[in-house]
Amino acid sequence: MALYQATTSAPVNIAVIKYWGKRDTKLILPTNSSLSVTLDQDDLKATTTSQTDPSFSKDRLWLNGVEEEIKPGSRLATCFEEMRRLRRKVEQSQGEPAISQWFIHVASFNNFPTAAGLASSAAGFAALVSSIAALYKLPNSPSELSLIARQGSGSACRSLFGGFVAWQAGTATDGLDSYAVEVAPREHWPEISAVICVVSDHKKGTSSTAGMQRTVETSTLLQHRIKEVVPQRMTNITKAIKDRDFDTFARITMADSNSFHAVALDTEPPIFYMNDVSRAIVNLIVEYNRASTAAGGPLKAAYTYDAGPNAVIYALKEHIPEIVNLVSHYFPQAESARSPLGAEPLPAGFNANIIVKHDVGAVKNLILTRVGDGPRVLGAEASLLDKTGLPL
Ligand code: DP6
Numbered sequence: 210m211a212l213y214q215a216t217t218s219a220p221v222n223i224a225v226i227k228y229w230g231k232r233d234t235k236l237i238l239p240t241n242s243s244l245s246v247t248l249d250q251d252d253l254k255a256t257t258t259s260q261t262d263p264s265f266s267k268d269r270l271w272l273n274g275v276e277e278e279i280k281p282g283s284r285l286a287t288c289f290e291e292m293r294r295l296r297r298k299v300e301q302s303q304g305e306p307a308i309s310q311w312f313i314h315v316a317s318f319n320n321f322p323t324a325a326g327l328a329s330s331a332a333g334f335a336a337l338v339s340s341i342a343a344l345y346k347l348p349n350s351p352s353e354l355s356l357i358a359r360q361g362s363g364s365a366c367r368s369l370f371g372g373f374v375a376w377q378a379g380t381a382t383d384g385l386d387s388y389a390v391e392v393a394p395r396e397h398w399p400e401i402s403a404v405i406c407v408v409s410d411h412k413k414g415t416s417s418t419a420g421m422q423r424t425v426e427t428s429t430l431l432q433h434r435i436k437e438v439v440p441q442r443m444t445n446i447t448k449a450i451k452d453r454d455f456d457t458f459a460r461i462t463m464a465d466s467n468s469f470h471a472v473a474l475d476t477e478p479p480i481f482y483m484n485d486v487s488r489a490i491v492n493l494i495v496e497y498n499r500a501s502t503a504a505g506g507p508l509k510a511a512y513t514y515d516a517g518p519n520a521v522i523y524a525l526k527e528h529i530p531e532i533v534n535l536v537s538h539y540f541p542q543a544e545s546a547r548s549p550l551g552a553e554p555l556p557a558g559f560n561a562n563i564i565v566k567h568d569v570g571a572v573k574n575l576i577l578t579r580v581g582d583g584p585r586v587l588g589a590e591a592s593l594l595d596k597t598g599l600p601l
Contacts, residue, residue, distance in 0.1 A: 213308055215343035216258040216591045219335035219584040220250045221327065222367045223403065223521045225462040225513060226442055227469040228376065230425045230435065236384040237284075237363045240425065241439040244375045244392065244446055245367045246523065248403060249581030255332035257317040257340040258593040265312035271593075271600045272317050272333070284361050288337060289313060291357040296345040305346070313341065316593035316600045321576075327405070327519065334361030335368030339584035351583060355389035364417075371395050371582035373450045375443065395580045398453050400526045405576040406536060408486045408518040417516045420473065420480050427477035434472055439465075455525055459498075459511035462523060466513040473516075482516050486540070486571045490520040493539055493564050497532070500558035526579065531556055533575060539564050540572035 222245040230240035268289055270277050279285050296309035317336060319329050338358040342349065351369040359366035359376075367374040372394040379386030415423075424431050442461050449457035473480040483491075494512045501509050510524040510532055524532055534553045555561055595601050 212260065212596065213262065213344060214258065214260040214589070214592060214594065215340050216256065216587040216589070216593065217336055217340040217343055217584050218250055218254045218256040218587060218591075219332050219339055219368050220247045220371065220581050221253045221255075221321075221329075221332045222247045222364065222374065223513065223515065224364065224367070225458070225511075225523070226439060226446060226465050227515075228363050229421045229469050229472060230431055231363070231421060233382070233384065234422065236387075237359050238384050238387050239363055239376065239378050240431070241435045242376060242378040242443050243364075243367070243439075244373070244443060245364070246373055246401060246403070247368065247371045247395070247581050247583065249578045250585065251581070252576060252578040253321050253327065253332070255317055255319050255329065255336040256587070256591065256593065257315060257333075257336035258591075259313055259315045259337075259340045259344045260594050260598050261308050261311045261313045261344060262598060263311050265314060265598060268312050268314075269598075270315045270317070273319060274316075274600055284334075285337075288334065288357055288361045289341075291360065292338065292341040292345065292347075295342075295347050295349060295357075299345070299347065309345070313344075314594060314598040315340070318593055327407075330362040331364040331368045334358045334365035335584060337361065338365075339369065339586075343586050352388045352390055356385065356387070359384070359387065359389075369583060372397065372580060375447065392447055393450050395582055398450065399580060402524055402526045402529050402577070402579040404522040404524070404529065404532055404536065405578065406490055406520040406522065406540070407573045407576065408484065408490075408520065409570060409573055410484060410518045414482060414517055415480050420476070420482075420516060423480070424472050424476045428472050428475040430475040431472045434468055438468055456508045459508040459523070462511040462513050463494075470514060482518065483514050484518045486567065487514055487518045487520060489539070489564055489567065490522075490536070490572075493535060494522060496560055496563045497535060497556065500556055500560070504558055529577065533577065535559075536572065536575060538566070540567045541569050542572060542574055543569055 224245040226244040228243035293309045355366035355369040366389040370391045373392040376389045446461045498508045509528045
């Protein structure tokens with residue numbers, strides 16, 4: 210059997226300047242530029258295999274082993290169409306075999322539980338696009354591929370690069386200037402690390418897609434954020450990254466997380482993504498930074514929250530043990546989920562009375578990771594599909 214197949218993996222990214230709002234919901238064009246840190250695929254990733262063969266009778270997709278319907282006109286269908294369009298160009302200009310007319314089978318797998326509430330769509334769509342690009346041997350750059358991943362899920366366009374990545378909002382109505390670019394590779398600032406605090410949450414939150422649309426329709430504060438706040442922050446945080454200036458990076462990251470949650474609150478009806486535990490973690494980081502700066506030290510940590518209660522804490526590698534110790538002290542995890550890092554005394558000058566010690570499990574577990582690389586092309590041994598195109 211002539212097997213056309215490719216497997217790739219793609220990373221998760223967590224924004225420090227948040228994307229929140231679309232000016233075009235079909236093309237997924239944002240109301241503001243955004244900027245993220247790509248996290249290490251050794252810890253969190255989506256892996257995707259795509260295959261094409263003349264014997265296939267329709268496009269099919271399996272997510273974590275469960276088949277998903279590819280509805281006509283859906284974001285998924287758009288990504289398939291767009292990838293075929295790029296392949297046809299190569300077939301016409303370079304006389305490559307016309308495999309774009311065959312159907313495609315795709316299997317995708319996340320190595321982290323979707324139940325953890327971590328955004329899986331960004332890694333998922335980035336892996337889908339990079340795997341079909343490898344299958345079709347496309348010559349396109351990551352920025353060009355990001356135009357397509359963007360139409361799967363906005364934040365996915367930033368997972369086409371490692372390191373520090375900007376999604377330029379663009380102004381064109383066709384979206385051709387709305388793509389991701391690398392601000393700096395991971396090697397530029399490899400010390401940037403992250404502690405993800407997985408916070409328990411029982412209620413089903415508002416999805417990003419629905420929530421941001423309601424914000425666009427009802428929030429007056431969003432207009433101020435788009436026009437006055439984000440452009441300046443994009444410039445300043447880009448410079449902070451280039452200068453490896455953690456202090457400025459941390460200040461802007463926390464301010465922008467606050468601004469995003471403020472426009473969510475300014476939505477009608479209001480949207481609350483952070484809960485009491487999320488807010489207690491904010492207080493913990495604020496006190497940790499206060500104690501450090503009061504002693505003439507630097508800012509040591511920056512919190513940021515997406516459309517859910519989980520905290521992502523960015524810090525330099527050298528401060529991670531102290532931060533893990535601090536979080537574990539106030540938010541103890543069940544024995545099985547506890548990090549191996551020790552039970553040290555609290556940092557000097559830290560006011561222990563500012564936060565109450567929470568019950569076991571308020572933070573379910575901590576994921577320790579760091580800045581990572583972009584999508585990887587894997588060998589045949591990593592395939593998720595068998596020779597007949599069905600999940601292994
Ligand atoms: C809060 O990319 O999930 O994580 O484009 O509708 O799929 P859609 O939304 P999505 O929104 C992400 C919002 C965010 C901020 C960010 O990642 O920049």
